[in-house]
Amino acid sequence: MRQKKGLVLRDVCGEKVIIGEGLEAVDFGRLMCLNDTAAWLWEKASEIGDFSVEELAEALFEEFEVTKEQALQDVKDIVAKWEETGILE
């Protein structure tokens, strides 16, 4: 899976927010706030491009002090939320 085009992650007064700024997604009516972990994963997913849950879980496990099981569960939850919101394709 990959992120929809035209979405950017912005820091708005300390809050991480995904906003549609591209030609494909100019829409300020809809935006999504992310916690620090989700924002970190979003940037990681952005670097990878066509990413998988497993790749993100591996990255999370390497960067933070979490177990592999916990990392996988966290990524699954977060990615499920992204899919629900419609910011992936």
Place this chain on the structure above:
Amino acid sequence: MRKHYTVAGHGFVVDAEETLFPEMKQYEPFMDEEDGNTLFTLRVQKSVAPILYRELHRQEDEGTSIICGETPEGKTVLEFQVSDEVMGRLVCSQDFTVGDVYYMGQRLYVVNNSLMMMYTFASSEKLTTLFHSSVVSHQGKAYMFLGKSGTGKSTHSQLWLKHIEGTELVNDDNPVVRLIDGEARVYGSPWSGKTPCYRNVDYPIGGIVKLKQAPHNEIRRMKPVEAYVALAMSISGMRWKKQMGDGLHQTENLLTATVPIWHLSCLPDQEAAELCCKTIANKD
């Protein structure tokens, strides 16, 4: 013939046939000498020659359209239409320092739109932005009212002018906001919608109010993300160009952090203006 103007401290040159300038009355308060501080030059010519470009985006408003596109070389093109008829086309240099506008009709309309576009693009990385709003001054500070088209921005300004002593209109449609040394200021401009209010004045911003029509009057302070979105919806620009998107974000983010931003549900009445003024004026 060339003339130089300065709006919110940023200069620009209009290079056109002599007959254009007597029509540009609204720019006269902003006219000055060329001083090296020139953001961009707009060259105006009459021409019906077609320009090859690919459409990227279209903005429509009350029978007028602005189509934004790109030439094969990557230059930005804007086409201005009134009732589906092309009035002019603006071709911008890659760095937005030179604009060539070719008009077929409604010269002043085309020049006004071209200047607003060039100004927006050329200033987007300078913590400066045109801001769709109606603005009044009161006791040394300015208060900006924003909202969707038809919400009553101008009406709310008129209510301040009528019922709150010492209020003056700064601009009724498109003032310029600029952050300098951490302070947010608003400047009058030659662009003021249907109201002829072209004042070369500026004030520190005391508050920004997003208006919404309601059957009652109620005001509350907005949270940062909500406030940021309200600002972004009142500021146009080609955000899909990364540098411009980043520049506008920086301006909007700093404004959100610097200026108190409010949400006013209101009726078009005296009480709305008084409630608003009492709540937001001289409070930091």
